[in-house]
Amino acid sequence: MILFPAIDIKNGKCVRLTQGDYNQETIYSSSPADMxxxxxxxxxEYLHVVDLDGAKTGTAANQDIISRITGDVSIPVQIGGGIRSMETVEKYIEAGVSRVIIGTAAINDRDFLMKAVSTCDDKIAVSIDARNGYVATNGWTETSRVNAADLVKELEALGVNTVIYTDILKDGMLKGPNFGELQTINNATSINVIASGGVTTKEDICKLKNQNLYGAIIGKALYDGTLSFEEALEGEANAG
Structure with a gap:
């Protein structure tokens, strides 16, 4: 299982939000590239980067910073937040991003998603951000009537290879992931599922690996010292 440290960018800084609330922000670094x-x-072995400004505005607001990150590290980087056009997808891939994550547009602009998948194949992933099992859009500010498990099945049929599933109510709360919902999502599909939201302990990581998930994103627990990345790697290695 791949462990993805999260780097969330807002106003040019590395931050964390609580439950996706833009008014509950903690700044951890003034340099996302240094992080x-x-x-x-x-x-x-892989980084998960989110342009929070982009997620809210629908534009690639922090593209220069993300280009610097891909230039400074040798490991692959996946990026999400505000990716709603082929132009943005192509700019990120040209900048060295390994995987581009489509979120809101996967719900609101299916033609764009299909074009992105057909053009870029496994360089495209879809972020499914859910609240109580239903998909949230526009930087988590709106909840749709789309069931997350149903959406995963649709995405697989369209040729999507990877999904990132975030339980918003778990995100930033340091109380563990929603294991039941993650198992439901993983059982509903044969494509790669990356867990996000609430990953806090070595035990969480062991359990996610034992659920046969492709990856897990770790955010707040790393930044506030609840979990070191060395401990996270240990948890992944000792699973089974």
Whole structure:
């Protein structure tokens, strides 16, 4: 299972939000690129970067910073937040991003999603951000009537290879992931499922690996010292 340290960018800084609330922000670094280098040095094999400004506005607001990250590290980087056009997808891929994550547009613009998948194949992933099992859009500010498990099945039929599933009510709360919902999502599909939201302990990581998930994103627990990345790697290695 791949462990993805999360780097969330807002106003050019590395931050964390609580339950996706833009008014509940903690700043952890003024340099997201330095943070990326730190996680690589600690043994990360993949980085998960989110442009929070982009998620809210629908534009690639922090593209220059993300380009610097991909230039500074040798490990792959996946990016999400505000990706709603082929132009943005192509710019990120040209900048060295390994995987581009489509969120809101996967719900609201299916033609764009289909074009992105057909053009870029496994360089495209879809972020499914859910509240009580239903998909949230527009930087988590709106909840749709789309059932998350049903959406995963649709995405697989469209040729999507990877989904990132975030339980918003767990995100930033340091109380563990929603294991039941993650198992439901993983059982509903044969594509890669990356867990996000609430990953806090070595035990959480062991359980996610034993659920046969492809990956897990770790955010707040790393930044506030609840879990070190060395401990996270240990938890992944000792699963089974």
């Amino acid at each position: 990326a280098a730190k996680w690589e040095k600690k043994g990360a």
